Amino acid sequence: MTSLICGIHHVGVNVPDLEAGRKFYEDVFGFEVIGVDKWDEGNADVNAYVGMDESSADSYMLRGANTYLEIWTYRTPASNGHASERRASDHGYTHLAFQVTDFETVLARFLAAGGSVIKPLTKARPGGARLHYCRDPFGNIIELLEMPAGSRTGLGGLPGIAAEGAFAPPTRKYYVLENGEFAGLRDKSDLPGAS
Numbered sequence: 278m279t280s281l282i283c284g285i286h287h288v289g290v291n292v293p294d295l296e297a298g299r300k301f302y303e304d305v306f307g308f309e310v311i312g313v314d315k316w317d318e319g320n321a322d323v324n325a326y327v328g329m330d331e332s333s334a335d336s337y338m339l340r341g342a343n344t345y346l347e348i349w350t351y352r353t354p355a356s357n358g359h360a361s362e363r364r365a366s367d368h369g370y371t372h373l374a375f376q377v378t379d380f381e382t383v384l385a386r387f388l389a390a391g392g393s394v395i396k397p398l399t400k401a402r403p404g405g406a407r408l409h410y411c412r413d414p415f416g417n418i419i420e421l422l423e424m425p426a427g428s429r430t431g432l433g434g435l436p437g438i439a440a441e442g443a444f445a446p447p448t449r450k451y452y453v454l455e456n457g458e459f460a461g462l463r464d465k466s467d468l469p470g471a472s
Contacts, residue, residue, distance in 0.1 A: 287338065287345035288373055291360075292415040295350040296469055297391075299337050301414055305386045306375055308346055310468060312338035314454040318353055323457045329354060338452075346373075361416025372410065372418035380407040380423040387411060387421065 292298035302308045314336045316323045324332050333352040338345055365371045377383040388394075391414035398409055405425030413419050451468070453460040465471055 285344060287347045289347045289349060290373065290413075290415075290417055291349045291351060291356070292413075292417075293350065293356075294415075295335050295337065295348065297414065298348040298350075299339070299468075300470070301390050301392070302339055302346060302348065305383065305390050305392070306341060308339035308341045310337050310451045310465060311340045311345075312452040312454065313463075314338070316454075316456045320456050359416050360418075361412060363416075363418070365410060365418055372420050374420035374422050376422050376424060378423065380409075380421060383421055384409070384411075387413075387419070390414070392419065 290298070299310065303310075314334075316333060318331045318333045320332075324330055327334075331353055334349055335352070336347055336349040338347050363369075363371070375383075384394075384398075392411050394409060394411050395418070396410075402425075407421075407423040409421055411419050411421060447462075449465050450462045451465060453463055
């Protein structure tokens with residue numbers, strides 16, 4: 278049977294501070310902004326596809342080495358809880374894993390940028406891999422994973438996202454969606470805090 282699934286396009290993460298979220302994922306994991314989305318209350322089409330009434334939100338679509346990460350801050354409705362209250366054993370999506378090439382360097386960046394480890398680091402290396410569950414500054418569980426050299430699931434096995442086409446704007450540009458409609462391309466120097 279032919280698969281109709283191309284792969285995982287993105288993971289969505291809700292954060293309480295959108296700019297802090299963008300900075301964290303840019304600084305620690307090297308993600309870059311390729312899109313901005315925002316809508317206000319009263320947009321029936323957007324409310325229908327996100328499954329909420331009277332929602333309003335702001336987001337960034339970030340491009341990484343082989344996937345996208347969409348970070349959100351919902352203005353309405355108010356959040357019912359905080360990510361740090363979730364445990365990896367709770368039902369539903371539990372964590373986001375980043376495969377890295379230098380565990381110690383990425384962990385140091387992660388901690389310096391406001392992340393934390395959930396439990397103290399151990400010497401455990403399942404199958405030769407180095408991994409640990411952590412929390413980003415917003416309480417979301419992040420797994421840092423370094424695969425052993427020569428592993429068939431190493432970075433060479435990931436196809437990347439270079440061929441995304443229309444959804445991958447040119448370098449130094451990002452797309453803008455406003456109230457569910459395409460609003461054009463903008464220069465990355467327009468982003469808050471851009472240099």
